[in-house]
Amino acid sequence: MSRPLTPLALAVLRLLNEEPMHPYEMQQRIRDYSIDQVVKVAHGSLYHTVERLAGQGLIEPVETTREGRRPERTVYAITEQGRDEAYSRLREFLRHPAQEYPIFDMALSFLKMLPPEEAAQLLDRRTVRLEAQLAAHDTVLTNLAKQGLERVSVIELELCNARLRSELEFVNAVSEDIKNGRMTWRPHDRRNGENNDK
Structure with a gap:
């Protein structure tokens, strides 16, 4: 294996582990199963x-079909190596928590600019x-x-909702702390020669 599977590759293998299908059908299932809520699909x-x-x-073509004037559709199946x-x-x-770099975390670390x-x-x-x-x-x-x-089929959406609820509570609390003066700072602005708060 040249490089580790990406989340999207794992999603494809997960779908093909259920049954063979062509990429268009995979795309439909990704939407239907809300996999696109947890895996980036550009x-x-x-x-x-x-x-x-x-x-x-890791997958192999098992059938190629054509309907009318539409382009050929190749149906793929997972191989044992793919499984x-x-x-x-x-x-x-x-098993292993990965170091992720969420954009909101980064924005919070630069909050003093505003x-x-x-x-x-x-x-x-x-x-x-x-909300x-x-x-x-x-x-x-x-x-x-x-x-x-079954619950196990939507567990990732439960986690997504738990994160949204947690973030919503945190953001509300921070906003209230700023508005009530419990969190204060003076922005750093070099344009005006200011260096107010390090």
Whole structure:
């Protein structure tokens, strides 16, 4: 194996572990199962990932069909090597916390660049968006539960919602602390020759 499986590659192998399918069907299932909520799926990246997995022998074409004037569709199946790699990578992801670099964490570390009033306003706007995301995720979870999916099939969405709730509570608290003067600073602004707060 030349390099570790990416999350998207693992998602493809997970889908093919259920049954053979073509990339368009994988794309549909990724949306239907809300996998795109936990795995970044950029335009064209799925097809590139499928090609790479096939080149590595982790999946293999089992059928090619054509309907009318549509382009050929190749159905892929997971190989034994692919199944072994998927299980190995999944175990690694579960066992070892990875160092991640969330953008919001970075933005908070630079908060002192802004005046406190502006920072509080921006955090308040973030809470509105977080509330909307949380409501949307709750709706998705409710709908998936109505479809009879087992909890283990939506556990990643539960974690996503728990993170959203936690972030929402934290952002609200920080915004309130700024507005009530419990958290203060003077922004550093070299344009005006200021170096107020290090």
